[in-house]
Amino acid sequence: MAKTTDAVRPHPPVSDNLVEIRDLSFAYADRLVLQGINMTARRGQLVAIMGNSGCGKTTLMRLIGGQLKPTLGKVIVDGQSVGELDFQALYRLRRRMGMLFQFGALFTDMSVFENVAFQLREHTDLPEEMIRDLVLMKLNAVGLRGAQDLMPSELSGGMARRVALARAIALDPMLVMYDEPFAGLDPISLGVAGDLIRRLTDTLGLTSLVVTHDVQESLKIVDYVYFISEGVIVAQGTPQEIRDSDLPYVHQFVHGEEDGPVPFHYPAPAYAEELGFGHA
Amino acid sequence: MLEHVAAILRRMGARVINSVWRLGLATRFFFLTLLYSGTCFRRPHLVIKEIFSAGVLSLIIILVSGLFVGMVLGLQGYETLQTYGSEEALGILVALSLVRELGPVVAALLFASRAGSAMTAEIGLMKATEQISALEMMAVDPIARVVAPRFWGGVISMPLLAALFSAMGIFGGYLVGVVLIGVDEGAFWSQMQAAVDFRDDILNGVIKSAVFGGVVTVIALYEGYDAPPTAEGVSRATTRTVVSSSLAILAWDFVLTSFMFRGAS
Structure with missing residues (x-):
């Protein structure tokens, strides 16, 4: 599968990296969501950001789209630091970005x-x-x-x-971001969606960022993968490197194992104590 | 004991601060809406669409209610006036009560529950289904594209609805007073014509209803925009829209009336 495309570009690129994230941290009030993220997406590349639900993937996408501002660090898209743009410049940049929301967000009227x-x-x-x-x-x-x-x-x-x-x-657009494009799809639609994302990326010369937790489907189509867990990047590499990885978290994720570094149980007091046997 | 009282005071304080915050945010929202209204005037079809959904679709409830309110006014007014032998003044009573007060106020209350609640639910659900986010990501300002046209749609529809409400009410008063009870038709219309002043009564009524239209739509739009994106959040916001806008209509009615009709009588 081709890693980059030879699509004709209207303007000479500012840099080969369309999206560059440097030392990015983000917190909602006092809750740290992302910490020290470094990430790049080259022009024409299809990059996946994976991680379990609630790990900060969607927040990362909102930071790239400028709907949130970084607490620390920078998000650079096409040579411009998104967090520092004024309203007009941000809207000009967004005209060259497309975003696919989780359930489509079509206008119902x-x-x-x-x-x-x-x-x-x-x-x-x-x-x-x-x-x-x-x-x-x-x-x-x-x-x-x-x-x-x-x-x-x-x-x-x-x-x-x-x-x-x-x-x-x-x-x-030059960049398309997909928020969970595979969530809730039947196996046929899933395959169709995956092929479509790959094909559009190649034929239109787009750069695509896919936020997903669907490992098997995305490993088939993407060029590069970043794994996020609890707000930090824990692993990255090509799909083959990810499949072969022996990092416990990646292994648990790729093979869908119930327990591992990500525990089955949400943190809670001891079971016996909560049922009232603790003090006996 | 003292701790208990302190806790109650703290809760009350928190609620007051929260209310003041929301009032401030709603005011800021209102000014932003005015600021981003340029698009509406460049693309009038956006406003026309909202006049249709807020105004035209509220017509039935407004017309039917107007007719019944007028009929009741005719009955009650006749009962009172005949005690003093001045049934011919029924036209004045019906017309002035409707044009000055009942038309703008009752039409606005109906508008708040028919169109205001619909606006809140629509905007709240647009937010919950990420349509508002999608607009932002498509570099289209939601205030300019979604909020401002609805605001102007409300401000323009409301006086028209109130006028139709009053017209239907007067017709209802005529049906009961003249056709049913038999008040003199000539006196009914001529006394009304002589006593109702265009500037003092009709124009003031129009101004009132335009203000009510603005108040109701700002509350409805703000509540929708501010609603938590959940089923419960949207349903609470819809209720709040009807409650707050009804109270706001009555409060503004008092303020406007006290300025408008100071020396009129």
């Missing part, structure tokens, strides 16, 4: 067509015929041209996510 056309209408003055052609192209790329007149409530979970993907790439 608009048809599939209008959802995909949304950004084109908001940010461009293109004539209606051109918007129509662009929307149909994007919908065709995700295989849902025939569903253009449906409302989001009429779509299955997998279809909704593909429409959201078409919407995310409507303005041909």
Whole structure:
């Protein structure tokens, strides 16, 4: 599987790394969520950020999108430090980013067509015929041209996510972030979603960041993996390196073992004591 | 004992501070809405869509309620006026009560429960399903795109709804007073025409209802925007919208009335 693409880029790149995260820490009030994160995603690469639920993956994505500001450290996207941009500059940068939310986050009062056309209408003055052609192209790329007149409530979970993907790439972004793209999908939709993410990354010359806990599906498609546990990066490498890793956490995660460094039990007082036998 | 009292005082204090915070945040939200209203005027179809969903869809409840309120006014007014032998003044009584007070206030209360609660639930669910986040990530400001059009939709619809409420009410008063009871038709209309002043009564009523429209939509939108993204959070926010906006309508009605009709009588 190709690691990078030879897609033609309109502008000479500022650096080969589209996303660079340096010594990033983030805390909500007094709860430290991420600590000392260092991470890079090269242009054209498909990078996965993995970890168990609640480890700070989604927070990391929000930091890259500028919805949260780092407590310490820097997030650099296309040469710009996201946390230090003013409102206008941040919105200019976001026009070149796409984001796929966990359940699609389609606008429920608009048809599939209008959802995909949304950004084109908001940010461009293109004539209606051109918007129509662009929307149909994007919908065709995700295989849902025939569903253009449906409302989001009429779509299955997998279809909704593909429409959201078409919407995310409507303005041909340089970076697309996927928040749990595989969660809650049946095995067929799962395979389709995985192939689609890989294919779009290659054909459109995108850089993709996938936040996921679906190990098997993502190891099949990604170029590089970062493992996060309790707010720190515990392992990183190519899918093969991850599969062969003998780090206890990675081993537990990749092979889905119940107990290991990540305990089955949430921290609690001793069982006997809580049931009232402790003082006997 | 002393600790118990202190705990109660602390809880009360926390609630007061919380309320003041929310009031401040809602005010900031209101000014942000005004600041980002430019998009609405450049793209009027966004506002027209909201006038449809807040205004046109509230028409039935407003028209039917207006008719019944007017009919009750006709009955009650006739009962009282005939004691003094001045039934012909029924037209004045019905028209002035509706145009000055009942039209704006009752229409606004209905608007708060019909359109305000819907707005809160819609925005709250948009937030819960990450649609608001998606807008931000698509570099579209949610205040400009989602909140401001709804605000102006409410401010524009409310006076129109109140006017229709009053018109239906007057028709209801006419049905009961003139058609049913038999008050003189000429006196009913001519006395009304002579006594109702365009600036003092009708215009003030319109101003009132525009203010109510603004108050209700700001509360509804803020509650939705601020709601925790859970089923319970959205349902609480919807309830709060109806309760707070009803109280706010009545309080603002007193303030506006005291300024508007100071020397009118």
